[in-house]
Amino acid sequence: MSILPDSIDAVETLLNSGDYVADRSLATTLFLALKMGRPLFLEGEAGVGKTEIAKVLAATLNRRLVRLQCYEGLDLSSAVYEWNYPRQMLEIRLAEATGGGDKETLARDLFSPDFLVERPLLQALKPDPAGAPVLLIDELDRTDEPFEAYLLEVLSDFQITIPEIGPIKAAEPPIVIITSNRTREIHDALKRRCLYYWVDYPSAERELAILERKVPGVQKRLSREIVGFVQHLRETELFKLPGVAETIDWTRALAFLDKVSLDPETIDNTLGVLLKYQDDIAKMKGSEAANILRQVQQDMAALGI
Known part of the structure; x- marks a missing residue:
């Protein structure tokens, strides 16, 4: 069984080993969540690395990852459990055909764990x-x-109550990571049961470090131009600002095109990798993108890069 990290430094080391570049405040909150056995509730814009934290934790701790992808209309049969109705019907017919035992015993057997189909939440308690x-x-x-x-x-x-069976409690509580893109407010009652952290867009230095981990081998000048361009882009009024995931995708796309530096034409031709709404692309294409690139290059020249 893998041992949980015993310090904030150990958490940073753990995340780094999984190529996740975290700042000290995130490592501190994650350490406290692990130490206190509390769920960690992560909010932030899409693409800033919330889901990745859970994936990296599972991989670096050698633990099983149980993922419940939420969606509108998610119900208990998809998230928690359901009864294996076809098998139950087969059991009933077999009992009828063989003149099986009394009805009370049959009913009790039909709603035993043997006929239970476990979904993610129940699986995580095992x-x-x-x-x-x-x-x-x-x-x-x-x-x-x-x-x-x-x-x-x-x-x-850390338990689930099934009316026909009773409560099923985890012998060892799972490590719970909850994410939200904040399309609506989550109720305070749930937040109170968790430690909370807002995952923000990274600083330029941290985003550059992320690119070095996720897209190794890219020219440093290109990486700096990409990060500078994206950082400036996040200061503009767009329907959807690019997250770290888009920065990584854009860097990979430019590497596939054998680019060593940015130019206005390349930016215009690849904006669909970075931005996901036509209105945003139309707004940035042409002179707007060229102006941002010019500003980035001036900033780099001022720093002697």
Whole structure:
């Protein structure tokens, strides 16, 4: 069984080993969540690396990752459990054909764990030789409030109550990471059960370090121009600002094109990798992008780069 990190420095080292460049405040909050056995609630814009934290934790700790991808209309049968109705019907017909035992025994057997289909939340409560799994509840803001309310028991007691069986409690609580893109507010009752952290866009230095990890081999000048351009872009009024994921994709795309530096034509031709809305692309294409690139190059020249 893998041992959890025993200090903030150890958390930073753990994340670094998984190529996740975290600042000290995130490492501190994650350390406290692990130490206190509390869920970690991460909010922030899409593409800033919230989901990646859970993936890196599972990989570096050698724990199983159990992911619940949330969506509108998510219900218990998809998230928690459901009964294996076809198998139950088969069992009933077999009992009828053979003149099987009494009805009470049959009913009790039909609603036993043998007929239970486990979904992500229930799977995360099951013991594992490698240690408690990492439970990722991704994009919770996409679900509705009734499902959010159902999670209160799971997050406070790490148990799920099945009416026909009773409560099923985790022998060792899972490491819970909850993410939200803040398309709606999550209820305070759920937030109170978690430690909270806002994952912001990275600074230029940290974003450059991320590119060095995620897209090695790219010319340093190109990486600096990309980061400078994206940082300036995030200061403009756009429908959807590019996240770190888009920065990484753009860098890979430019590397595939064998670019060693940015130029206005290349930017115009590849804006669809960086921006995801036509209005944003139309706004930035041409002189606007060229002006930003000129500013980036002036900033780099002033620094002697």
